[in-house]
Amino acid sequence: MDMVFIYILIALFFIVDVVVIFYIIASIIGFARFGVPYVKANPKAVEKILELADIKPGDSIYDLGAGNGQFIIKADKDYSARAVGFEKSIWPYLMAKFNIWRKKSKARIYYKDFLKEDLGHARVLIAFLMPKPCACLRAKLDKELKPGVTVFSYAFQLKDWRSGNVKERIIKDKEFPSWIYVYQRTVGSEQQDRK
Numbered sequence: 212m213d214m215v216f217i218y219i220l221i222a223l224f225f226i227v228d229v230v231v232i233f234y235i236i237a238s239i240i241g242f243a244r245f246g247v248p249y250v251k252a253n254p255k256a257v258e259k260i261l262e263l264a265d266i267k268p269g270d271s272i273y274d275l276g277a278g279n280g281q282f283i284i285k286a287d288k289d290y291s292a293r294a295v296g297f298e299k300s301i302w303p304y305l306m307a308k309f310n311i312w313r314k315k316s317k318a319r320i321y322y323k324d325f326l327k328e329d330l331g332h333a334r335v336l337i338a339f340l341m342p343k344p345c346a347c348l349r350a351k352l353d354k355e356l357k358p359g360v361t362v363f364s365y366a367f368q369l370k371d372w373r374s375g376n377v378k379e380r381i382i383k384d385k386e387f388p389s390w391i392y393v394y395q396r397t398v399g400s401e402q403q404d405r406k
């Protein structure tokens with residue numbers, strides 16, 4: 212009996228080690244390929260962002276670089292949003308798939324590069340990236356976003372995106388270590404082009 216217990220413990224340690232090793236490998240690969248490691252946003256910040264987003268049932272929420280799917284699963288479960296995530300690293304993508312199945316969520320995760328996707332249908336965009344991808348994203352947001360869309364960037368500012376048409380707010384809270392940057396577009400791309 213004692214030996215069985217020891218074997219179970221060894222097996223559990225082995226499983227935990229494998230998960231940790233995959234997590235570290237996913238972070239390194241993600242960083243090498245996209246300049247963004249796989250790191251989960253603080254759960255309190257996830258709650259705060261979804262609370263601030265003022266989501267109505269059926270609203271489209273996109274998480275750009277969805278990691279293990281924590282934002283999209285919560286947006287679906289707690290707010291009945293049409294939650295969509297894009298993830299281009301295989302390990303976080305598989306974790307998101309598994310979590311969606313485990314939580315019986317209707318959220319959708321795509322193994323795709325969000326820079327190649329049309330973001331024009333989103334009502335809320337969430338990003339936890341780094342300065343370089345944030346800079347690539349700005350031009351895309353300028354082209355595709357409709358007025359009234361809210362963009363939440365956790366920890367990284369979309370520098371220089373503030374303009375007459377984009378309002379920036381910064382949310383600081385003792386509950387989580389990094390700031391939340393909130394952007395709201397008041398004029399869409401077509402109106403802007405006509406100016």
Ligand SMILES: C[S@@+](CC[C@H](N)C(=O)[O-])C[C@H]1O[C@@H](n2cnc3c(N)ncnc32)[C@H](O)[C@@H]1O
Binds near residue numbers: 326
């Ligand atoms: C810092 S993690 C954030 C994960 C999740 N959003 C969260 O907050 O818990 C950023 C994720 O974005 C993914 N990523 C970076 N650039 C991407 C791209 N162009 N297309 C899809 N995923 C991308 C990375 O693989 C990484 O898993």
